[in-house]
Amino acid sequence: MARVNEHYRKLAAGYLFPEIGRRTREFQQQHPDAQLLRLGIGNTTEPLTPSVIAGLHNGVDQLADRETYRGYGDEQGDLDLREALARFYKGRSMEIASDEFFISDGAKPDSGNIQSIFSLDSRPAFQDPAYPVYVDTNVIAGRSGPYNPDTGTYERFIYMPCTKENRFIPELPSEPADLIYLCSPNNPTGAVATHDELKRFVDYARDRKAVIIFDASYSEYIDDPDLPRSIYEVDGAKQCAIEINSFSKFAGFTGVRLGWSVVPKELTVADSDFGTVHSLWFRRQTTFFNGASNIVQRGGLAVLSDAGLQECGELTSYYMGNARIIKEGLQEIGLQAYGGDNAPYIWMETPGGMTSWEFFDKLLSEAWVIGTPGSGFGPSGEGYFRLSAFGHREDISRAVDRIQKRLTL
Amino acid sequence: MARVNEHYRKLAAGYLFPEIGRRTREFQQQHPDAQLLRLGIGNTTEPLTPSVIAGLHNGVDQLADRETYRGYGDEQGDLDLREALARFYKGRSMEIASDEFFISDGAKPDSGNIQSIFSLDSRPAFQDPAYPVYVDTNVIAGRSGPYNPDTGTYERFIYMPCTKENRFIPELPSEPADLIYLCSPNNPTGAVATHDELKRFVDYARDRKAVIIFDASYSEYIDDPDLPRSIYEVDGAKQCAIEINSFSKFAGFTGVRLGWSVVPKELTVADSDFGTVHSLWFRRQTTFFNGASNIVQRGGLAVLSDAGLQECGELTSYYMGNARIIKEGLQEIGLQAYGGDNAPYIWMETPGGMTSWEFFDKLLSEAWVIGTPGSGFGPSGEGYFRLSAFGHREDISRAVDRIQKRLTL
Structure with missing residues (x-):
């Protein structure tokens, strides 16, 4: 039954x-x-812009020809797209290896699935307010206690209030947290964390061997050159943070579906003896996922071209x-x-x-x-x-x- | 930590x-x-075939034009594609409503994710041998006991041996099963279950309120008109079976990524009081997934055209x-x-x-x-x-x- x-x-x-x-x-x-x-x-x-349209058409044409047709690709994503992302980060002075990128069909699936590689007793902390996917996927996984309609919160979850008093940038978690969801530029508040503000979280996470799940889906909307567009602009973040990003708002790919996550190989947690977080996410993705569309990945490559x-x-x-x-x-x-x-x-x-x-x-x-x-x-x-x-x-x-x-x- | x-x-x-x-x-x-x-x-x-290539190019062109550009679509899939699938099934004398189809990025993610809407104490039964994703995703979810290297099996899992003696079509589960994974035409054995053989499983599942997860990814390879290409050719299957299918082997979409699942609204389990299996899968997909690529869905629509x-x-x-x-x-x-x-x-x-x-x-x-x-x-x-x-x-x-x-x- x-x-x-x-x-x-x-x-x-x-x-x-x-x-x-x-x-x-x-x-x-x-x-x-x-x-x-x-x-x-x-x-x-x-x-979509002209270069991207051309890249997508090219991706389709490749599949029309026996010589260029490709079936299953690398579940982690096409190497040339991962290399282009590595160059993109390097252009902003960050060193991320091509095999630390995982191409996906968008930030929403990655935001939802990432919790599944952590233990069920890991306590998550969320910015409040936040994109509902972070909370809901942790509820479905079984990390919460019951919902309390009076407070609008779930038991066992840690909420980090973002109010006008703190300029919508939260304080550190009020109770010990294991998984910390941050989003900057923030959805929904539009607030952007400064370098120093992110550094506080990175220091906290490294101290406690907690993991930051950093959603940077709106990073390309940052105009102010002093504001960090990636958590890896902060020293030490590669030891404690996973970054999730997307071509959706960057290039108009909301319906096209393409994103990426960075899982640094040096990120370890308390019991990483049988595998790093990187190796677990690799195992998760190769078991549950079969790669983003090869046509769409050609579009992503075009986004990252100069034009x-x-x-x-x-x-x-x-x-x-x-x-x-x-x-x-x-x-x-x-x-x-x-x-x-x-x-x-x-x-x-x-x-x-x-x-x-x-x-x-x-x-x-x-x-x-x-x-x-x-x-x-x-x-x-x-x-x-x-x-x-x-x-x-x-x-x-x-x-x-x-x-x-x-x-x- | x-x-x-x-x-x-x-x-x-x-x-x-x-x-x-x-x-x-x-x-x-x-x-x-x-x-x-x-x-x-x-x-x-x-x-890919000419009609499909044309459909995909058309999908790209739609995104180049302000009038036809579309962002996020329906997470369940474009209505016209779901309606085309409903007609496809109807052409084979099966009545599936368009809102019983869930378009996905392939049969592998659906095969892996479907277990997540069921309780952790549900006991799964697998054909042995089987596509490894069924077993591995249930292990990761926590439904198994330890692996026994002597037998090559996981404790708590029920294996249904497929041997030359039974023509690679398994007997019913030897112990009470709650989730039954079947694949026909089978990967890896190439065996195809007859109508009567599927009926045995449907009767078993209805009796016990078990759920059959039927992987029909290779259905278009069936040449023999007497062999069922969908479990819904068997009476009563809509009350107990979820069908997973894909454009991968059907149309060469292994790298293009498009599939579908059928979750009939009349499929209920023991504790469906707070929601049918259909409503839970809907909730799962709208929370963890953001739809298949709109370009690729145009390709799927072209596959289902007469040409x-x-x-x-x-x-x-x-x-x-x-x-x-x-x-x-x-x-x-x-x-x-x-x-x-x-x-x-x-x-x-x-x-x-x-x-x-x-x-x-x-x-x-x-x-x-x-x-x-x-x-x-x-x-x-x-x-x-x-x-x-x-x-x-x-x-x-x-x-x-x-x-x-x-x-x-």
Whole structure:
């Protein structure tokens, strides 16, 4: 008699984005004429750039020809793509070997799967608010106690509140943590950790033999040259940190699916006697995964070419132009808005003490604009709201215009 | 202090295919002039067909244009691809709703991940020999006891021996099983279960509320119209079976990465009160996965077009021509060979009581041909050897010629 994984029972609610989808569909059915503007999910809208398109077509053409056709590739990813990534990091003065990169089908699967190579009694610490995948995948794996609806937290999990008081950069974990999830530039707050702020975490992790899981998916949105775009810019990070990154926001690959993780070979934990973290992730990936699409990997290689990097830089600049329009637009009507300077997300306080979902419904019904309730990212997100800078410029401008004209404050 | 998932310690050895790769590289280094012929990994070698290439190019072009660009899609897969699959099954008289299909990046991830939605105390039963992913992923999840090197089995796992005495179609589990992994056409034995043989398993599973995980990745290689190409050809299977399938061997997508699973909504288990198996797999996929590449899904849609199906049928026929050459070639020199009639694998007995790895080394050193040791698929595979029909015709013919001329028997 089969039974289901009982940890699914603990999950507090549906995954945030399906819930937004449900409320949106409901509103649209009731108001079929409302032209909704979507600043909710961080979904890219601008076409892929010419070099990348050429790389992808080339990837397809290779499969049309007996001489260049390739079947299964290296589960860890094509060597030339891993070498291109090594050069990309080296260009920023970081030494990562090509076999420390693991190409994947995106940051979401890697963020979700990485916990599976650690023991179930490892205690995770999360920024609060955070991308829900980190928490949910640890619940499903069985690391949490029950959910407490009063606090909005799971027992046994350590939350690191990110508030306006700490500029949305958390303090060190309040209790001993084994796995520390960090995301910078942050989704959802748009905050970016400085070198010194990351160093505190690296020192903590090295002291305790904890592991930092560093999500750098938005690193290409950092404009300020003083802010670190990789945790490996911090000395000692290779001994304690795994970095997860993606071509999704970097190059518009949200639907194309390509990412990478760096698992340094020198990263060890308490009981690495039978295998390093690197060798375990290798075993995990070769057992559960069969590599990213070879066509898509050709696209990734094109992103990392000189022309590709130039073009993708223009793409991220475009979205950052949107971010400025949103942030300034909100500030003009007296709303408190954070982030948006080195990250494609604007994190605003809801006006008049509304809850995040109340503001979601208000924004949807008054301005026909869809955003993301901050509380969906964790209890410290309550009273906040995320607006995404991904969208066509005219839609972003229209959304801001509607918010300014229609929102009753 | 982080610790690693201790279940990795239990894994008996490296994953089969990396070990083959290691021995092959070692031999090649010692014999740099040896021109190796690879009949080991079931890796497709012939180019994608014209309709599919056109579909993929079209998928790329859509992303070059602002009007047709799409970012994140439905995690469950594009609706038009799921509808095309529903029509494909309907053409074979099976009614599967479009929302019972889950598009993935291949059968390997689905085969590995599917166990995660079931409780850890669910006892799995495996065909022996079997594709190693089923066993290994259950070990990593923690369902096994220790590995017993004398028997080549893990404690708590139920093995269903497939031998020449039972035509490589197993008996029902000898102890009560909760999850039953079946693969037909079988990898590695090439055996195909009849309708009546599958019915026995469906009846067993329905009686016990067990779940069958049915891997149909090689279904398009079935030539005999009387043999079932899907478990849903058996009445009642929708109440107890999940089917996993792939475009890899169907259309040459081994490196392109596209597959699907069917999780029927009427499939329930003992404690489905808080969610059906369908809803749990949906939750799992929306949390850990972000959909297959949108470009690749356009390719899958092209496979399922009339022209695509015609072309892909020619592709599978080509490989089946190879299978005949191998099987007959082995039989001509007195070797016992099975499979290969409705499956792209030939399963041969090693001559003179050699072990599978002994024969691997012999075949490599004498004929410069790489195959797959049967023992790598489970203890009942000992004394057997798998040869794959995936290869260019001339390489297959050359390999058979070398085996016939050089192998000392």
